[in-house]
Amino acid sequence: MKKNIHPKYFEDAKIICSCGKVWHIPSTVKEMKVEICANCHPFFTGEEKLVDTRGQLEKFKKRLEKMKKNEKRRDKKVS
Numbered sequence: 009m010k011k012n013i014h015p016k017y018f019e020d021a022k023i024i025c026s027c028g029k030v031w032h033i034p035s036t037v038k039e040m041k042v043e044i045c046a047n048c049h050p051f052f053t054g055e056e057k058l059v060d061t062r063g064q065l066e067k068f069k070k071r072l073e074k075m076k077k078n079e080k081r082r083d084k085k086v087s
């Protein structure tokens with residue numbers, strides 16, 4: 009290995025998930041915070057869970073409601 013071009017490698021880095029699970033894996037960063045991990049990801053847990061970290065889902069729901077309201081209004085005009 010060439011010297012001085014490789015980042016420091018931590019054999020036991022701490023990866024902290026928002027679900028509370030802490031993973032110890034080798035990494036180039038000593039500590040990292042993640043929002044989702046294999047412990048809580050719906051794909052692995054099998055449960056249907058929506059992960060909304062930035063309020064995007066809330067925005068989408070509001071938009072959907074607005075669209076539905078507009079549709080109703082349009083229906084009234086037609087009939």
Ligand SMILES: [Zn+2]
Nearest residue numbers: 025027045048
């Ligand atoms: Zn997790």
